[in-house]
Structures are given as structure tokens and as C-alpha cells.
Amino acid sequence: MKIGIVGAGVGGLTLALSLIDKGYRDIQIYEAAEEISDLGVGINILPHAMQVMSGLGLLAPLVAASVETGTLSYYTQWGQLILSDERGINAGYRWPQISIHRSQLIQILHAAVVERLGIDRIKTGHRCTGFSSTPGAPAQAYFENGQEEFDLLIGCDGIHSAIRKGMYPNEGDPKWDGITMWRAVSYMPANTIFESMIIAGKSEHRMVMYPIEKGGDGRYLVNWVAKYKTASAQEMPRQDWIHKVEDSEIPEDFRKFDFLMASELIANAEVIYKYPQVDRDPLPSWNLNNVTLLGDAAHPMYPSGSNGA
Numbered sequence: 001m002k003i004g005i006v007g008a009g010v011g012g013l014t015l016a017l018s019l020i021d022k023g024y025r026d027i028q029i030y031e032a033a034e035e036i037s038d039l040g041v042g043i044n045i046l047p048h049a050m051q052v053m054s055g056l057g058l059l060a061p062l063v064a065a066s067v068e069t070g071t072l073s074y075y076t077q078w079g080q081l082i083l084s085d086e087r088g089i090n091a092g093y094r095w096p097q098i099s100i101h102r103s104q105l106i107q108i109l110h111a112a113v114v115e116r117l118g119i120d121r122i123k124t125g126h127r128c129t130g131f132s133s134t135p136g137a138p139a140q141a142y143f144e145n146g147q148e149e150f151d152l153l154i155g156c157d158g159i160h161s162a163i164r165k166g167m168y169p170n171e172g173d174p175k176w177d178g179i180t181m182w183r184a185v186s187y188m189p190a191n192t193i194f195e196s197m198i199i200a201g202k203s204e205h206r207m208v209m210y211p212i213e214k215g216g217d218g219r220y221l222v223n224w225v226a227k228y229k230t231a232s233a234q235e236m237p238r239q240d241w242i243h244k245v246e247d248s249e250i251p252e253d254f255r256k257f258d259f260l261m262a263s264e265l266i267a268n269a270e271v272i273y274k275y276p277q278v279d280r281d282p283l284p285s286w287n288l289n290n291v292t293l294l295g296d297a298a299h300p301m302y303p304s305g306s307n308g309a
């Protein structure tokens with residue numbers, strides 16, 4: 001079976017590894033970007049996703065490149081502890097919960113695909129523009145620079161999926177709920193507050209942080225996000241995930257999260273990215289003949305439950 005995967009993000013690369021594991025070899029992956037990298041920041045991966053990674057033989061490299069999330073603590077915006085919950089292995093799961101830099105996660109997945117399938121099976125610089133499919137015939141995938149035919153075509157091309165758009169041309173843009181997220185990673189001096197995952201404040205004015213690296217020099221690389229309701233619900237304001245902004249844009253209120261050393265976290269960030277918190281309505285079906293959707297292309301998740309990956 002000739003299988004085409006559109007998108008080499010978390011979903012597309014994991015899918016390729018799962019298909020290889022099931023014995024499929026005729027797989028081609030198409031990625032719009034010129035090279036496989038993920039600028040992003042940190043990502044937290046739950047035990048049920050780590051179970052999949054473990055089945056793909058990636059537990060050891062992922063654990064080595066990450067920090068285990070042993071507890072998740074909720075605080076009020078004034079620093080009062082509400083609840084501290086054990087996570088991953090500490091909570092009795094067989095697989096850990098981990099916090100990792102997205103670029104490390106992508107590199108580990110990419111290296112495994114290259115090793116098991118070959119570098120020539122990932123074509124970068126190939127932006128898909130749509131597809132056509134009729135029952136009983138191969139699906140045609142269209143790219144800015146050509147066209148290919150597949151027995152099975154899978155759209156793993158994220159929240160702005162061209163494959164999804166081909167299936168539902170009238171759906172329109174993702175919906176923004178008015179919440180803006182500023183995200184970054186910052187090197188911070190060792191401090192018990194940075195040892196595990198913390199969620200502080202309420203849903204429309206919240207800070208989330210967790211370490212993704214504990215350096216040999218005692219410093220922590222801390223991933224943080226400041227979430228704030230900045231508008232009423234409307235169409236997504238800007239259509240990308242690498243929108244860099246100045247720290248002066250972050251509302252002054254966040255510097256009041258003193259107990260999280262918020263001012264220092266913001267000051268120590270090299271790059272701050274701004275994201276609108278967006279969502280899409282559920283679809284009646286993810287399939288059309290021999291074409292299907294996976295990951296954010298099928299069902300984007302709010303980034304508050306660590307469930308997207």
C-alpha cells in the first residue's frame with residue numbers, strides 16, 4: 001500500500017513510526033517547511049502518549065532528553081497552594097509524564113524515521129494545496145511543486161490543514177476564544193519552585209510553568225506560559241505559531257506572580273512567542289474515501305490539558 005503523509009510534525013512523524021511498526025514500508029512524508037525543526041517552546045507529554053512512544057522504542061531517548069513531571073501543583077494567583085497532585089510514575093502509571101523542548105521531541109521522532117525508513121522518504125519544501133479522491137481509485141495529493149498518487153493519504157498538517165480544507169471547504173478559520181498566550185523558555189537559578197509543574201491563577205489570567213532541562217550548572221530551563229483574556233471571541237487574529245513579540249506586550253499583572261519569580265522569568269526569556277488560543281468545531285467525519293485526518297488537523301486540543309501530542 002502506497003501511503004502519503006502530509007505534515008512532519010508530532011502527529012505525522014509518530015504516524016510514520018507506527019506504520020513502519022505495523023510493517024508498511026511504502027510511505028512518503030511531505031513537509032511544507034524547508035527543514036525539519038520546531039522552533040516552539042516546551043511541551044508536556046502524558047503517560048498515555050508515552051506508552052505509545054515506549055511501544056515505538058523511544059522511551060529511553062525521550063526520558064534522557066526531558067525532565068520527568070512528578071507533581072502538578074495548582075496555586076491561586078496570590079501564591080496559596082490549592083492542590084498538589086502526583087503525576088506519571090509517582091501516580092502509579094507504568095510510563096512517566098515528561099516535559100521536553102519541542103525541538104528535541106521532533107528531532108528524536110525525525111531521527112527514528114530517518115533510521116527506520118530512510119532520509120529520502122521525508123520531502124521538505126513540499127506544501128500541500130489540496131487533494132482529490134473518488135471511491136475505488138488512488139487519491140491525488142497536490143503540492144505547490146507537483147502532484148502524487150496514493151492508496152491512502154493522511155493529513156497531519158496541523159490546525160490550518162489543507163487536507164481538512166479540501167474535505168470541508170466552507171469551514172473557515174479556527175475560532176479564537178479571546179485568550180492570548182505568551183510563551184517562552186528561560187534559564188533560571190535552581191529553586192524548588194521550578195522543580196515540577198505549576199498552574200497558577202484562573203483560566204483567563206493564568207501562569208503555567210515547568211522545567212524542561214536541569215542543567216549541570218544547577219540552572220533550570222523553565223518553560224512558561226502567561227494566558228490572558230485580551231478580547232471577546234472572534235476569528236483567529238494571526239495565522240502562524242512563530243509570532244515573536246517584545247516582553248513589554250505582556251500585561252503588567254503577570255509580574256505580580258511574585259512567588260513564581262515571574263518578572264525574572266519574563267526578563268530571562270530570549271524569545272517570547274504569542275499564540276491565540278484557538279479551537280475548531282468537531283467534524284461529522286475525518287474520512288473521505290481513502291483520505292483521512294490525524295492530530296490537530298482532525299481535532300485540535302486546547303493547550304491546557306497536555307493532551308495534543
Ligand SMILES: Cc1cc2nc3c(=O)[nH]c(=O)nc-3n(C[C@H](O)[C@H](O)[C@H](O)COP(=O)(O)OP(=O)(O)OC[C@H]3O[C@@H](n4cnc5c(N)ncnc54)[C@H](O)[C@@H]3O)c2cc1C
Pocket residue numbers: 006007008009010011012030031032033042043044045046126127128129156157158159160161162181183275294295296297300301302303305306307308309
Ligand atoms: C501554545 C501551545 C502549547 C501546547 N502545549 C502542549 C503540551 O504541553 N502538550 C501537548 O500534548 N500538546 C500541546 N499543544 C498541542 C500540540 O502542540 C498539538 O496538538 C500537536 O502539535 C499537534 O500535532 P500535529 O502533528 O497534528 O500538528 P503540528 O504539530 O502543527 O504539525 C503539523 C505539521 O504539518 C506541516 N504543515 C502544515 N501545513 C502543511 C501543508 N499544507 N503541507 C505540508 N505540510 C504542512 C507543519 O509545518 C507541521 O510540521 C500545544 C499547542 C499550542 C498551540
